[in-house]
Amino acid sequence: MNTTIETILNHRSIRSFTDAAISDEQLNAIIAAGIAASSSSMIQATSIIRITDPNKRAALAHLAGDQPYVAQAAEFLVFCIDYQRHYSISTEIKPEYTELALIGAIDSGIMAQNCLVAAESMGLGGVYIGGLRNHPHEVDALLNLPPYCAVLFGMCLGVPAQDPQLKPRLPMDMILHQNEYQPLNKPLLAQYDQQTMAYYQQRSSHNKHQDWSNIVTKTLSKESRPFMAEYFHSKGLMEK
Structure with a gap:
């Protein structure tokens, strides 16, 4: 096993950070690692917004469900699907297709994971903030997102002030199927x-x-942000 795999397998979500800053050199390396991630057909349909304004940090912490670490972390990044960049190149592109939204969401997830692994390799920690989608229109307005650009999630980064236990993951035999789908x-x-x-x-x-079965049943049996379809439609995405 090499140090890269050890870093990945030691992942924990960090929600408490020291007051230490992340250096410009570290942040640039983290973002560069994200940009180096795989991208479908080199479309590169992600934009990252670095939030340094403390008032915007506080507002986003509230909109995300009053998560204080959004305001407290050394860095807070917001990952967005972005086809405005492509539309600015040519109005012939068709951002309204659902496939393009899927590509943007997948590419953004891959990019963000590269960023987080890079940060963790430096001894930093972080946590994803999907709670930004609790109030997508408000977050969108706060960040002044243009058409064809939509918020997906945030990421806190900083020096860990906690050392949480590793969460047990599903066993590989429940995740990895051979040749065809296997029953539970x-x-x-x-x-x-x-x-x-x-x-x-x-x-x-x-x-x-x-236990895990009870937790996922409770989570997945309730309404889950039904307004997201309307939000994406309002951005000119996922209309077809």
Whole structure:
């Protein structure tokens, strides 16, 4: 195993940061690592907005669900699908197609993960902030996003002030299928549920008496941002 894989396997979401800054050299390397990520047909349909204005940080922390680390982290980056750049080159492009939105979302996720792995390789930590999609129109207005450009998620980065336990992940045999889709292995799921139950009961904060099956059932059985389709349509995306 090499140091890159060790860094990836040691990933934890960090939500508490010291007051230490991230140097310009570090930030430039993090963004460069993101830009180097794979991109479908070299479309490169992502823009990153670095938020340095403390008032905007505070507003975004509130819009994301009152997550204080959005305001406290050394850096906060917002990742957006961006076809305005392409539309500025040629009005012949068709950003309204759902496939293009999928490409933009996938490319943005790949780019962001490159950024986070690069940061973690430097001893920094971070956490994704999907809560920006709680109020996408308000975030959009705050960031002055043009047509064909839409907010996806944010990322806090900084020097960790905590050392959380590793969350147990689904076993590989439940993720990796051979040649065709395999039915759910319920005995293996039961073992994983026991493992996650033990994790949530033993971790240092936010203990809960739940296993993974209960948590995902609770999460996925409720309404999930039904306004997002309208938001993307308002940006000229996902109309076809």
